[in-house]
Amino acid sequence: MASPTSTSQYQIDRMRSMILLLGSDPINIIKTKLLPSITRSKFKLLGAAIALYVASIVYRAFAYPRKLRHLKRVPLLPTLKSLMAGDSDLETSKKFMLPHWKETNGVMSFWGQFGWTVNVANPEAIRTILYKTDMFPKTTVFQEQKYKNLMTKFVGDNNLVFSNAHEWRKRRKIANPAFHRSMPAKTFAVLTSRMFEQIEKADGPVDVQKLLQRFTLDAIGLIGFGFEFNATNTPEGEWVTTYNDVADNVGDFKYLFFPILDTTLLGLFPERQKKHESLNRLNELFDRVIQHKKSELAKGGSNVEENEKDLLTLMMEAGNGDDQHEPLTSKEIRDELVLFFIAGHDTTSNAMTAVLYYLAVNSHIQAKARKEVLDVLGDEPLDVWPTLEQLKEFPYLSKVMKEAIRLAPPATSLIERVAKVDTELAGVFIPKGTLLQVDVISLHYNENLWKSPTKFDPERFADGGELESMPSTYAYLPFGGGSRQCIGMNFSLAEQRVALSSILRKYELSLPENSIHKDGIVFDSPNITMAPKGMEINFTPRY
Known part of the structure; x- marks a missing residue:
């Protein structure tokens, strides 16, 4: 020292x-x-x-939560790689969920939009989730977000899909009668005739995906709240462009999975800012329409037939001066209208596109469906539209539609639920606070539940057929299930029956030789709905 x-x-x-x-x-x-x-x-x-x-x-x-470590999980890096590669939800399911279905009993965790979530593809577990709504309410993550991205601004704070308990019952009481009273077969027929005009103008194969998107936009505009988009005839119209600018971009996975890019850091993305501006203009339109309807009702309404009235009118009538119903505010009505758009626009057009595809590639099924239609509507060389009563006389066409939306469901999963208590699903412990996703696509393509699940076979839905013989019908959920089943299901199916029966009566359908779909539907990258990519079909007139 x-x-x-x-x-x-x-x-x-x-x-x-x-x-x-x-x-x-x-x-x-x-x-x-x-x-x-x-x-x-x-x-x-x-x-x-x-x-x-x-x-x-x-x-x-x-970080993977400790409370889920007893579950098999989809590895994080491959998940992110799949998202970056633009894999469709079907491709993701085939890679990560379906290969492990047996060992996990259809219950495993993955990293999703709201963090680590338990994916459920077990029919009986799903039945429990959908029926016990107090134990498994819808997540409130949308309402809880401090800053609103394009998706949350578009869908609104609350509606039939996101609400729970009293809020949901209040909205359902008003919306339910409206959907039961509105079944506008005449309006569907008028819109189908517009679609025929566009088919006849086409030089070669028709891009049915885009045409049907315009058809369903017109349908939900007129039947939803009495507004004429005229999208079928004027695809570049102001409001068509404005609506599509929003609807085509809300599902961009970058902004869904990393919402900070769409909120706090929005200033760094000028193109994304334009989508928000389009939504602002769309909201102004919704506000004007709602105020106009209120003014009309105050003056005594209209003389339109009951089943041809638009949904907005019917919902306002249901909550207007009726002690049994708590009326909705203008903001609540706006949020419900947007829900009708989401549920009735892309989902219906995607479903119809899938039906036309499967008819085009299965000529024997197309011929059988056409014969049924001709037996009801006749085979005169002129346009004939089915009545509301005749829509019930197409049982085989209905099976074709059901099988098409098994393979191309309107949504690949249902809105996330949250476990309110510690519980068990399919023999697996689920801790309180766990997010749960009902995985529709992994049900519909599951070889443990369906025979040859990738094969198109309408007979699965025959009386006594495959679906009825299953241990649980919850293996098939194109419109959800339980008390929260899609309120617009019958409305959408009626719209499809009018258009599809009329198409079968007037045209022969075939797939172009160079189609990218010749070996099966190629679906677009991750989105809210399951959309075929660039689907073109040949329409050959029968008269």
Whole structure:
């Protein structure tokens, strides 16, 4: 150990060295040498602190929760890679969910839009989730978000899909009678005739996906709240363009999975800002229409037939001066209208596109469905539209439609639920607070539940057929199930029956030889709905 004297000498020698280092101008040396060095160190420390902060956020977002460690999980990195590659939900299911269905009993975890979630593809477990709504309510994550991204701004704070308990019952009481009273077969027929005009103008195969999107937009505009988009005839119209600018972009996975890009950091994405501006214009339109309807009702309404009235009118009538119903505010009505758009636009057009595809590639099924239609509507060389009563006389066409939406369901999964208590599903412990996703696509393509699940076979839905003989009919959920089943199901099916029966009567359908769908439907990248990619079909007139 050094003596006190040697230590003191050491300190003196260090001071001398410092003086020599600083020279005759120590202040200048401090400014030019020492301070920059210290400043650089501070920036390095600040950069390291920011990096650690970002890393902690990323870790919290992706870290696997302890409470789910007893479950088999889909690895995180392959999930992110699949998202970045633009895999469809069907491709994702085939990669990660279906191969492990037996060993997991249809219950496993994955990283999704709202963090780590338990994916459920077991029919009986799903039945429990859908019936015990108090134990498994819809997640309120949309309502809880402080900053609204395009999706949450579009769908609104609350509606039939997202609400629970009293709020849901209040809305259902008003919407339910409206959907039962509105079955506008005449309006569907008028819109189908417009679609025929566009088919006849086409030179070669028809892009049915785009045509049917315009057809269903017109349908939901007129039948939803009495507004004429005229999308079928004017695809570049102002409001068609505005609506599509929003609807085509709400499902962009980058902004769904990383909502900060669509909120706090929105200023960095000018193209995305334009989508928000389109939504603002659309909201102004909704507000004007709602106020106009209120004014009409105050003056005594209209003389339109009951089943031809638009849904907005019927909903307002249901909550207007009726003690049994608590009326909806203008904001609540707006949110329900947007829900009708989402449920009745892309989902219905995708379903009809799938039906036309399967008819085009299965000529014997097409011939059988056409014979049924001709037996009801006749085979005169002129356009004939089915009445509301005649829609019930197409049992085989209905089977074709059911099988098409098994293979191309309107939605690949249902809105997430949350477990309110510790519980068990399919023999698996589910901790309180766990997010649960009902995986529709993994049900419909499951070889443990269906015979040859990728084969198109309408007879599965015959009386006494495959679905009826299953241990659980919850293996088939194109419209959800339980008390929260899609309220617009019968409405959408009626719209499809009118258009599809009329198409079969007038046209022979076939797939172009160079179609990318010749070996099966190619679905678009992840989206809210299951959309075929660039589907073209040949329409050959029969008269």
